[in-house]
Amino acid sequence: MRIHPFQGLVPVPALAPEVACVPYDVVNTAEAAALAAGRPHSLLHVDRAEIGLPPDTDPYSDAVYARARGNFETLQRQGTLVRETGPSLYVYQQRMGDHVQRGLVAGCHVEDYDAELIKKHEKTRRDKEDDRTRLIDTLSAETGPVFLTYRDNAAVTALVNAKTKEQPLHDFTAPDGIRHTVWRIAGGQEWVKAFGAVPVTYIADGHHRAASAARVARLRRERNPTHTGAEEYNWFLCVLFPASELKILPYNRIVLDLNGLTPAALLAKVKDLFGLVENANPGPSRVGEVSMYLGGKWYGLRCVADAGADPVSRLDVSVLQDKLLGPVLGITDVRTSKRIDFVGGIRGPGELVKRVDAEGGVAFSMYPVTLGQLMDIADAGQIMPPKSTWFEPKLRSGLFIHTF
Numbered sequence: 001m002r003i004h005p006f007q008g009l010v011p012v013p014a015l016a017p018e019v020a021c022v023p024y025d026v027v028n029t030a031e032a033a034a035l036a037a038g039r040p041h042s043l044l045h046v047d048r049a050e051i052g053l054p055p056d057t058d059p060y061s062d063a064v065y066a067r068a069r070g071n072f073e074t075l076q077r078q079g080t081l082v083r084e085t086g087p088s089l090y091v092y093q094q095r096m097g098d099h100v101q102r103g104l105v106a107g108c109h110v111e112d113y114d115a116e117l118i119k120k121h122e123k124t125r126r127d128k129e130d131d132r133t134r135l136i137d138t139l140s141a142e143t144g145p146v147f148l149t150y151r152d153n154a155a156v157t158a159l160v161n162a163k164t165k166e167q168p169l170h171d172f173t174a175p176d177g178i179r180h181t182v183w184r185i186a187g188g189q190e191w192v193k194a195f196g197a198v199p200v201t202y203i204a205d206g207h208h209r210a211a212s213a214a215r216v217a218r219l220r221r222e223r224n225p226t227h228t229g230a231e232e233y234n235w236f237l238c239v240l241f242p243a244s245e246l247k248i249l250p251y252n253r254i255v256l257d258l259n260g261l262t263p264a265a266l267l268a269k270v271k272d273l274f275g276l277v278e279n280a281n282p283g284p285s286r287v288g289e290v291s292m293y294l295g296g297k298w299y300g301l302r303c304v305a306d307a308g309a310d311p312v313s314r315l316d317v318s319v320l321q322d323k324l325l326g327p328v329l330g331i332t333d334v335r336t337s338k339r340i341d342f343v344g345g346i347r348g349p350g351e352l353v354k355r356v357d358a359e360g361g362v363a364f365s366m367y368p369v370t371l372g373q374l375m376d377i378a379d380a381g382q383i384m385p386p387k388s389t390w391f392e393p394k395l396r397s398g399l400f401i402h403t404f
Contacts, residue, residue, distance in 0.1 A: 004107030005087035009401040017172040020396040025130040035049035041400035045071045089188035092240040095179040096393040101245040107235030109218040119378035132212035142237040144397035146206035152242040155194040181386040232404035249345030250366040259330040274301035284367040309374045342387040
């Protein structure tokens, strides 16, 4: 893997807790506005600039991108965001309860993305990709990093262990209780060399950001008659985490109705397809188990793939979809169906109980996809089913900004 120290923008330490914000795509406009209220330095005023415009503003209108650029320039002009003194890498540590993950912030090369050295496991939506492409191109900057993972490398881990013993640049706890700590690495050539031994990386989260950065690089090459390949737009902002430190949470499912079946009829079909254990634990304990909430009770299902199934078809979410959600409950396309909803595992099984008790339907509590499964699918050049993984904690935007 090629990584690249960059001379980017960072918040002044006193304002880092206010500048740092959740990723643009985990909140809607109203939620973004609420988080940014009374926080004029929040990068949400750049990433979701529609929050500063009238409520009926089209979030993809020219006015939104113009406001984003103006807000970005204001943050620099007033000294909230300042230019680093030289090319840098960063160690970015997040602590959520007892869980700690430490990643390296660096530029990764768009050619490595195009050549599948940075491996993908999701499809992107064109409208979302168009939006981020236009924002990155308008700002000449990536404000939010792509979340990458790699199989652990002893040399890189040793460098991280040594660096995190030093005094950090930023260290604060966000309102959601996640602690964020950042160490700056001046130059970083030893780190560049160590990452040269990492053969591939995998996108854990941020497929749209990565695809958009690659599109902007192509646009800039087309516009630049003297393009050499050394330009900064050939690199994009990433945080690279060792696989052993990451935590994947489940992505649970709620089907809003029973497709005309009575609860008893659905239970009979489920028992025939999967077997059924009454009074099951709401949280499955291993791959191949799914917990179903129906009529005020939890049931356990054995979700076993057919022999010889490919890596995607072996996933619990695939088995559930192929054997139950599609043929029995009529959810033929989870990307477009309005009869299914998805609940990130951070909310816990209690959210499923609350929703089904209030609204009806049936819920399925999943065991998390493993990183091994994710890597196997990416290595096979396959695509994960929609809404299969939920990574926590989420990376904050604004702590380091790559410009070009």
